[in-house]
Amino acid sequence: AEVFGEQTRFSRKQAVRVETTGVRQWLRLAAERHDVQFWSVKDDRAPRSPFHGRLLNSFSGDEEWVRTVMDPFASSELKELQFTFDRMSVARAPYAFGSAMYQGTLKEVVVQRSPPAVNVYNVVEHGRHFYRTLIWTSDTHNCLADLEPRAKVLAMDTFQQVGGNPLVTVEPAPSLVITRNLFAELGEQTYMPRELLEGTVPAALLDKYMFWHNKDQSLSGYQRPELADGTKAPSMIKIELEVAGGADDEGFDTALSDGRVKKYTLLAPVTPDNPPQVDKSAPVLTLMNAAKGAE
Known part of the structure; x- marks a missing residue:
């Protein structure tokens, strides 16, 4: 619902199958420029941590x-x-x-x-x-x-x-991955559910922006449509990541990164037909982890 809005039986989306394997079903939504991938519970890999x-x-x-x-x-x-x-x-x-x-x-x-x-x-x-x-x-x-x-x-x-509660545990569960390719200049983006960013991105930003992962490993946050305020200029968040430790060579997402959070003022709201247009006359606000001496 967060990505596509509330759906009724009269607004069902049409999809075509791209690929089906034993652990994943990949569908492309007709005329939506979005793909959805349903991943099964089965994953033989146990998560690893480099911190030991x-x-x-x-x-x-x-x-x-x-x-x-x-x-x-x-x-x-x-x-x-x-x-x-x-x-x-x-x-x-x-x-x-x-x-x-x-x-x-x-x-x-x-x-x-x-x-x-x-x-x-x-x-x-x-x-x-x-x-x-x-x-x-x-x-x-x-x-x-x-x-x-x-x-x-x-x-x-x-x-x-x-x-x-530090003792909360996690049970294996299926997952739904949503990707989109709306604009050539942005390339493919992967939707980041809020719960995956809790404690990494400030809650105040998660309340106001929906985040997508970009191919260059950055994150883009777009204002939630229901919170649009016509009296204020629209904005977006960009989180730029810089790998701070060793590379993740084994595919367990263990590489450490430093992030810089920036807020950009836009000329118009972002829509599926209107890519982000940064207002270059407005200052870029660095919200977190600015380098020493940065203004």
Whole structure:
């Protein structure tokens, strides 16, 4: 419904079969410039994480900050999860990354140095790709998802607003992948369901924009039609990704990337017949992770 709108029995879409295999049915929607691919549950691959090799108690000296941030939760909210961490030194790093397997679900943890916070993600499969979705945070004020906060008592009777449930598991499920090819200059785009971006893209942007993955690995966010405001200029979001670690050579979507989020003012709303037209007279707003010294 989010991509095609509400459908009734009088507005059924016609489709032609492109390919059928034992695990995938690929259909092309007539006169829509959209394809849909239905993937079955069967996937012999288990998700992998590159973040393993050392225990929490191995952090000391200049790396002691990881334990300082984790300890209030490792023995309480996260006590069921035995995280191991990446072997690389984090003495000067802003983050530490780890992983744990819990009841068949791979979980990854991001320990943030400043402001101190711990975020736990489930690794979920969708269309034979793996994504991270936030399920728990030690500080709802310092995470990107909109999780229901609850107070947790820390040392010396201090309080912190935690949110979510770190023990949520994922069951294998079929998935639906939607692609489109509306404009030659954009090429093929793949729809990104909101749940695959929770905790990675700010909830405020997910509320207002629908995101599509581009061939150049960037993400484009287009304003939700139901939120259009005729009194304001239309806009779009572009998230540019730059691989920060090693390449993903095994197909498990494990490459680390840095993202820069930009907001562009448009001359007109984007429609299936009207590609994005950036208003070059308006400033480009860098919303997140701007380089030092950027204006």
